[in-house]
Amino acid sequence: MYNFRTDLASERRDIYKQASKEKGEIDGIESEKQEIDENIKVEKVIITNENGEKAIGKPKGNYITIDVKNLKIAQEDEINKASEVLSTELKKILDSHIDKQGEVLVVGLGNIYVTPDSLGPKVINEIDVTRHIINYLPQYVEEGTRMVSAIAPGVLGTTGIETVEILKGIVDNIHPKLVIVIDALASRSIERISSTVQLSDTGIVPGAGVGNTRSEISIKTLGIPVVAIGIPTVVETAVLVNDSLDLFIEKLQDEAKSNDYLNRLREEDNYEEIKEALIPKDYNLIVTPKEIDSLIENMKEIVSRGINGSL
Amino acid sequence: MYNFRTDLASERRDIYKQASKEKGEIDGIESEKQEIDENIKVEKVIITNENGEKAIGKPKGNYITIDVKNLKIAQEDEINKASEVLSTELKKILDSHIDKQGEVLVVGLGNIYVTPDSLGPKVINEIDVTRHIINYLPQYVEEGTRMVSAIAPGVLGTTGIETVEILKGIVDNIHPKLVIVIDALASRSIERISSTVQLSDTGIVPGAGVGNTRSEISIKTLGIPVVAIGIPTVVETAVLVNDSLDLFIEKLQDEAKSNDYLNRLREEDNYEEIKEALIPKDYNLIVTPKEIDSLIENMKEIVSRGINGSL
Amino acid sequence: MYNFRTDLASERRDIYKQASKEKGEIDGIESEKQEIDENIKVEKVIITNENGEKAIGKPKGNYITIDVKNLKIAQEDEINKASEVLSTELKKILDSHIDKQGEVLVVGLGNIYVTPDSLGPKVINEIDVTRHIINYLPQYVEEGTRMVSAIAPGVLGTTGIETVEILKGIVDNIHPKLVIVIDALASRSIERISSTVQLSDTGIVPGAGVGNTRSEISIKTLGIPVVAIGIPTVVETAVLVNDSLDLFIEKLQDEAKSNDYLNRLREEDNYEEIKEALIPKDYNLIVTPKEIDSLIENMKEIVSRGINGSL
């Protein structure tokens, strides 16, 4: 399979189309764009058959991308609007898998002590859990309230345990009907860092985007549907340079400085070669924007309100 | 059972002796004191039979209290010495339950966002876990290295799930041979806050000390031995006032101001009545010293180095 | 002077009245209560002459206390209402001292690393400063915008410099017309911790309430008016015990257990004697409620919105 170096289905679709010189839609992939306002855009990519699966290396299902422009300076209003959009889309997905009272377990992946990786645990702290109230103080909740529980299981490097092992144990013990997983993703573009949310109903592979593939968290491993909320928070230097290089060469060519060699350079994907050039110099770090603290803070509000609004 | 309002076996033993006017040792309770240096004291209380169990309301087993004086201004040296004492005692307990390679799961209870309750999760971040390295990169560890994993499961109010439910699921899935649980305790005396460690091999009931009894974490519920490392971090105002009142009346009597009524006041336990007097005024808060941040920071070092040294 | 052990003028007035058996108003002290809603109460104490000054040991001026009940579980609405009340009262005080465009320097006292002492620096981070924009990018602000700057100077133990020395230097260099100081206070009652705001136009003495008197921050030392926003965040154990003792004895007497000795105990102030009884046992700590993290977080919102709204 092609190395997309992004977990976002919409970016993969674009890369596939460019690489395969497809002009129209790809067989097995449907998509639809929507502009909520000048700052918020929603794009849905649906993979409908095996051809679509193969094309972009993602399982059949729904992938919804919500982009929030200028999140680092977003105000209360914009954050609220973005969380409502997330809430609406999430509700649709939940309703297609479980009934209104179906118990949900919300899982926040990541490491609270590593800022770009701390979104998941921070969201968990804001989730309105009801499971213990329904169990011990049912008189304090309206009848028909959905059971919600939440957990931040930590990361393999800190726990020594695969996340899916932890979750499997908990799911088998408390029997929720669906799991929502919040996860940091890799994206191709640094301007998407912590300003894009991808919602999908196909589960996830933790760390897939940044090279450390680990066991999948999905209906296959947990036995119940897994809805993933993925947010790009880091980008690999080689990816950044590769894409910047394209922008740079494009600019050189616009200025009529083009030549055959540059043309070829641009058409090829130079990621592997750039990576090889950078690694000996310790240059191929995973990077994050300087403003990552406030980006994570704002994204935490969007995701936690979005989830609370939908449950 | 008497309401001891402390989770420390040595404090309970003292209270029982005072209340029952016992002069010598209680049948079923053995104890032994040791002074490591002018700042560190160790006391072992062993409950050997049912009479001892009944007397102080704790199951048969070993209870080791390590007191570190002036922890809030402790320097590197003192912290190291305290962690070595903990390490030595913990190693003895581990060796009496599992062999040198027996897999251990370390569990840090508490809420990272509530300073006096954040010790457990903070210690987990410092534990040298080996389970994933032994599983995936065995060439990087010496043969015979013990498998260690670690988890901070969160608190009922945030997760909606009983801690024991989470742990039961994980233990059944990854099969450690022993669990070490780090927990915040209630103590009778505010000067013990975050400067005492109690080590026991009988498991724990989360939150037992402060009135919100929840399911026990022990060999009964998990099926494997549970070693508990408990650290007092909070005290209830009514307890504080009750004990302060004793000190105050004692002083009045020393000054020959005594009278029958005061005498009786002091001999009685006035906790319930003080509590009743304070509650209508919203006075019976759980309190913690102003310096709790640095106390927790220093205690984190002692406990994490103590555990790492023993494993 | 009587040792009030509280920085709140309204508490001092009550203590003075009780001690002096005054029934009506004290000469030189006027006061007025207002109930905003069931959770928010406002009380104004005005010291009008030297007799009032002497009675409660505070300089002539206005002292406004805003009490917010149940702040630790306060929702967005309640926080907004409280900040509006603060805003309105603060605006009145500002208008009586400087004109609409008079430059203001906001100062947040305290130590960011000590949770109960971190309110000041946390508020500073939320203040809408305009001074640099007016100086460098005047086209981005409306004409007539007030110059606002803000600083968190740290504490003597960390800086080695008296706060007033730092502020004097800055004030002499940038020439604001008025200073607003946010400071942690001592209160008599633990239920007031981080749920009361005292506004005054007489400046402050940092740390006055808890025994470590340091140089005053006021028009005398800075040469411009100093408005103080004080929030109780800690309480001394001896104070807590003394007041709890009164509640306890009152309860004993209600139950007809009274006797002369108890009567006298209650009428006297036993603070000094309780303190003497507690100190040898390391019992006289400064304490704070277990929930101090979320109390500070909510109070930060109230104070920062209150200030921003008034400027």
Add this chain to the structure above:
Amino acid sequence: MYNFRTDLASERRDIYKQASKEKGEIDGIESEKQEIDENIKVEKVIITNENGEKAIGKPKGNYITIDVKNLKIAQEDEINKASEVLSTELKKILDSHIDKQGEVLVVGLGNIYVTPDSLGPKVINEIDVTRHIINYLPQYVEEGTRMVSAIAPGVLGTTGIETVEILKGIVDNIHPKLVIVIDALASRSIERISSTVQLSDTGIVPGAGVGNTRSEISIKTLGIPVVAIGIPTVVETAVLVNDSLDLFIEKLQDEAKSNDYLNRLREEDNYEEIKEALIPKDYNLIVTPKEIDSLIENMKEIVSRGINGSL
């Protein structure tokens, strides 16, 4: 002047030599390298005359660069060694400007709430200040102890006040003999982020490296010598891409894919053009490595121990 896009004198010297095709030393610039061990390297660059000043755009004086390899996984030992190196070099500089008892003010620039910018304030919290003890409790310090004070003045965006205005006020009020300033720098190479310390005795211009030039902090503005401890913590995407591009083209040429056009591309500095290509796409962010939290934590230890050891 050439746009070096780095604050490190040693990087500027290299860039100048490459650009000017100088082989030997530049007139007015002396330098000397030293390898402390396999992980720590020290390089001294001394600018001795105006020609040197012009060549690399830095004032006459001493610039000492300490590089610590693999800081993000550095252990206690390595951190200690690095702090000793810093301490030794800093002591030499201090001794050349003030006597053993000359009062020092340590200033930590930066914003505690922005991880890559939080080093300065974090170091300040660890400085052993003595000024207040010498002033109020002289019996507790040895005679001849140097007066040390410390302050974290915040950043222009939060305070609205130029840092130099704040410092000028304090220096004029408390009269130290020398200022040590800790500052975040821009570097050319991402692998230097938070693993290099530059020591200089020529003061600094806050934010100079990343384009937002503000008033200088130096003997000119404060009237006393200013020693700067600068640590690169961020890098601009255009710089990263420009330098990565060189590495990439070099690799292409090694593989005999060279051609005239690439040759020229490499020899030229393409920063401005890359920047122009990236800006319209919101691509020219300031970035920092994913591991910035632990890098800052380790660097805090090195710098604070280094300063404390020298004072």
